[in-house]
Amino acid sequence: MPSSALERFLRYIQVDTTSDPESKTHPSSEGQKELARFLAGELTELGLEEVNISPESVVTATLPASAGFDDVPVIGWIAHMDTAPGTPGRCTGAKVLTCQGGPITLDSGTQIPESSYLRETIGSKIVVTDGTTLLGADDKAGIAAIITAAEQLLSDKSLEHGKIRIAFTTDEEIGEGVLFLDPEQFGADWALTVDGERTGTINRETFSAERAVLTVEGVDIHPGAAKDVMVNAVTILADILCGIPKELAAENSCDRQPYINVYESTATIAEASAQIILRSFDDEGMEKVRAALINTVNRVRDENPKAKITLRYEVQYRNMREKLDERPEILESLEEAVRRAGIDPVWVPIRGGTDGSVLTEKGLPTPNLFTGGANYHSTTEWLSVEGLEAAVRTLVALASSSAKKG
Ligand SMILES: [Zn+2]
Numbered sequence: 001m002p003s004s005a006l007e008r009f010l011r012y013i014q015v016d017t018t019s020d021p022e023s024k025t026h027p028s029s030e031g032q033k034e035l036a037r038f039l040a041g042e043l044t045e046l047g048l049e050e051v052n053i054s055p056e057s058v059v060t061a062t063l064p065a066s067a068g069f070d071d072v073p074v075i076g077w078i079a080h081m082d083t084a085p086g087t088p089g090r091c092t093g094a095k096v097l098t099c100q101g102g103p104i105t106l107d108s109g110t111q112i113p114e115s116s117y118l119r120e121t122i123g124s125k126i127v128v129t130d131g132t133t134l135l136g137a138d139d140k141a142g143i144a145a146i147i148t149a150a151e152q153l154l155s156d157k158s159l160e161h162g163k164i165r166i167a168f169t170t171d172e173e174i175g176e177g178v179l180f181l182d183p184e185q186f187g188a189d190w191a192l193t194v195d196g197e198r199t200g201t202i203n204r205e206t207f208s209a210e211r212a213v214l215t216v217e218g219v220d221i222h223p224g225a226a227k228d229v230m231v232n233a234v235t236i237l238a239d240i241l242c243g244i245p246k247e248l249a250a251e252n253s254c255d256r257q258p259y260i261n262v263y264e265s266t267a268t269i270a271e272a273s274a275q276i277i278l279r280s281f282d283d284e285g286m287e288k289v290r291a292a293l294i295n296t297v298n299r300v301r302d303e304n305p306k307a308k309i310t311l312r313y314e315v316q317y318r319n320m321r322e323k324l325d326e327r328p329e330i331l332e333s334l335e336e337a338v339r340r341a342g343i344d345p346v347w348v349p350i351r352g353g354t355d356g357s358v359l360t361e362k363g364l365p366t367p368n369l370f371t372g373g374a375n376y377h378s379t380t381e382w383l384s385v386e387g388l389e390a391a392v393r394t395l396v397a398l399a400s401s402s403a404k405k406g
Helices: 005-012 030-046 116-120 137-155 233-243 283-303 328-340 355-361 385-405
Strands: 049-053 059-063 075-080 095-098 125-128 164-169 190-194 201-203 208-217 259-267 271-280 308-317 382-384
Touching (some): 005 125, 005 137, 005 385, 030 049, 030 164, 059 137, 075 137, 125 385, 137 190, 137 382, 137 385, 190 385, 208 233, 233 259, 233 271, 259 283, 283 308, 308 355, 382 385
Parallel strands (some): 075 164
Antiparallel strands (some): 059 164, 095 125, 125 382, 259 271
């Protein structure tokens, strides 16, 4: 008796796969190893081939092409096993209920706030937590959708399809998702991360991301004798951070606007530093936030000639749109597959990155598909069962329609 995507999902979320940014190991947590072993066992049992667990617990497998469909382009299906640090990840209090709209009061008293998505889902089944943990739809819903779609393709021989490669990655939430997935080795022509949100949404566009490290070197001396000698890195850093235009702060930015986010800082009189991220969908926006930061630093530097102020940049990832637009046939087949699943596709830009941004950059075009989830990384996370099932139908439609075209 085949399992439904929902049954699978409810099983996976009970394994605590919280990733740990402080860990020096790969994967960063034991629970990810446990889930990797479980998933590899399940894939083997279903009859997938080349099932492998890498030393970093990345699970890969192959769904072989139907007879006569070996020439069809290979599609990759990717989801991540870990959940976000900061919210407990072992979800044992999940409940399936019929959505009546919001707000929804969870067992702990926490409320899922009203939203247009909840309203749209009225009358359908949703999965919620008891309010003490996250749900794990991000991204165990993606894993459940992928395995269920593979099972359907294997069991229904009338669904002819090309070869599918599957990867379940680790530590996506701490930025290491595709560190151990070599696109060359993976061997797909293009791929799909099943790591999106609201039912029907597909993503071909992410932020471009830069990180800046700002350091201020001061001069420390006993405050009683500080006159004209002390250079206070604490206050100089504060001056810079307060000088960044407020309208460019992440908390004041939405839609397609770029932002600057200072997310960590330490300071003593002798030395102070801040970690800053810059995000924008386009070069123009990136120029704007970069210039705002540099201008502020330059002004404070002029006012404090005895302090040594440095600003270092690193590019983290690029908006995948540029490269994906070079392969319109991929985007068209994805859109068409969502439609064949009975859902209206909506392209939504992601105000963040996905594994796909890095993979696309590395030459494996990888747009992103919805799972039906919402409110990720929080105790109010929830999942539309209909959305999850629509993701399964989309994957099956994609595999079989690509085969027809091939
Ligand atoms: Zn995710």
